[in-house]
Amino acid sequence: MRTTADTPIRAVVIGGGAIGASVVTALLRGDVPDVVPVAVVDPQPVGDLGVPQLRLEAALDQADVVVECAGQAVIAQSAVGILERGIDLLITSVGALADPDLAAAVRAAGPGRFLLTAGAIGGLDILSSAAAQGPLTRVEVTTTKLPTTLVQPWMDDHDADLLRVVTEPVEVFRGTAREATRLFPRSLNVAATLGWVVGDFDLVDVRLVADPAAELTCHRVVAEGAAGRYRFEIENLPSPQNPRTSGVVPHAVLRSLAALVGRPSGVV
Ligand SMILES: NC(=O)c1ccc[n+]([C@@H]2O[C@H](COP(=O)([O-])OP(=O)(O)OC[C@H]3O[C@@H](n4cnc5c(N)ncnc54)[C@H](O)[C@@H]3O)[C@@H](O)[C@H]2O)c1
Known part of the structure; x- marks a missing residue:
C-alpha cells in the first residue's frame, strides 16, 4: 500500500448498505485523515453516496485499501485476489473465516495486509x-x-x-x-x-x-x-438502516481503517 504522507490512501468500499454507506460518508467528510473513498462496489443500486459505483475489477485498479461491508461471500470470492494484488483488506464479515480452508488461504495471501474490524464487540x-x-x-x-x-x-x-x-x-x-x-x-x-x-x-x-x-x-x-x-x-443500539447491524459498527470500521493506514489514535 502507498504510504507517503502527501498522497492520500484510496479506499474502495465493497457493500453500500448500512455500514458501507456510513463509512463512505464519513471518509468523504475527512473523518480518517489521508484516506479518501474512490468507489463503492455493490450489485444493487446504492444511490448517490458521493463516489462512483463501479464493478469490483474496475474499482480495484484504483484501490490502496478495500473495506468489505457486504457479506461472507465476498471474502470467499475475492479476499485472496485482493491481497495478491498488494491491496490491503479490512473485513467486517468475519464469519467467513470459520471455513478453515478459506482462513488458511487468507492468512497465506499477500503482499496486501489483512485485518478484521472489532465491529460490534470490544474486549x-x-x-x-x-x-x-x-x-x-x-x-x-x-x-x-x-x-x-x-x-x-x-x-x-x-x-x-x-x-x-x-x-x-x-x-x-x-x-x-x-x-x-x-x-x-x-x-x-x-x-x-x-x-x-x-x-x-x-x-x-x-x-x-x-x-x-x-x-x-x-x-x-x-x-x-x-x-x-x-x-x-x-x-x-441497532442501526436505524439495518436492525441486524449495530449502529456502532461503521465507527469501528473507521477506527480500524485509521490503524491500518498507520494513523491509530489512542489505545491500540
Ligand atoms: N463484525 C461485526 O461486528 C459486524 C456487525 C454487523 C455486520 N457485519 C457484517 O457486515 C455486513 C454488512 O452489514 P450491513 O448492515 O451494511 O448490511 P446491509 O444489508 O445493510 O448492506 C450490505 C450491502 O452489501 C451489498 N452486497 C451484497 N453482496 C455483495 C457483493 N457480492 N459485492 C458487493 N456488495 C454486495 C448489498 O447489496 C447491500 O447493499 C454483514 O453482512 C455482516 O457480515 C459485521
Whole structure:
C-alpha cells in the first residue's frame, strides 16, 4: 500500500448498505485523515453516496485499501485476489473465516495486509493477550437480538413465523461459533470474531436468544484460562438502516481503517 504522507490512501468500499454507506460518508467528510473513498462496489443500486459505483475489477485498479461491508461471500470470492494484488483488506464479515480452508488461504495471501474490524464487540485485546499467555479453557457468548432479525432462509415456515410472533425471550441456537456463523451469517460476526481472537472457533460456545423486548443488541462474554477470568457485557443500539447491524459498527470500521493506514489514535 502507498504510504507517503502527501498522497492520500484510496479506499474502495465493497457493500453500500448500512455500514458501507456510513463509512463512505464519513471518509468523504475527512473523518480518517489521508484516506479518501474512490468507489463503492455493490450489485444493487446504492444511490448517490458521493463516489462512483463501479464493478469490483474496475474499482480495484484504483484501490490502496478495500473495506468489505457486504457479506461472507465476498471474502470467499475475492479476499485472496485482493491481497495478491498488494491491496490491503479490512473485513467486517468475519464469519467467513470459520471455513478453515478459506482462513488458511487468507492468512497465506499477500503482499496486501489483512485485518478484521472489532465491529460490534470490544474486549478482544485482553482476550487475545490472555490466549497468548496460555490456552483459554472456556469462552462463552450469549447474544440477544430482536427476533425478526434472526429469521433465516433455511428456516421452515413454522420456525420463521414463530420468530415473527414470539412474545417472550426464546433460545434460537446453541452451539459453536463455527456452526453459529454458518447458520446466522449476518447476525453472529461477534461470535466469529471471538473465535478468531482466541484461535479456536470450536471453543467458543454461542447461545443466541431472540427477545422481542431487546431494544439493544446484547453480547455477554465469559472467558477463562491460564491468564485469568473475564466477563463483559456489551449493549449496542441497532442501526436505524439495518436492525441486524449495530449502529456502532461503521465507527469501528473507521477506527480500524485509521490503524491500518498507520494513523491509530489512542489505545491500540
Ligand atoms: N463484525 C461485526 O461486528 C459486524 C456487525 C454487523 C455486520 N457485519 C457484517 O457486515 C455486513 C454488512 O452489514 P450491513 O448492515 O451494511 O448490511 P446491509 O444489508 O445493510 O448492506 C450490505 C450491502 O452489501 C451489498 N452486497 C451484497 N453482496 C455483495 C457483493 N457480492 N459485492 C458487493 N456488495 C454486495 C448489498 O447489496 C447491500 O447493499 C454483514 O453482512 C455482516 O457480515 C459485521
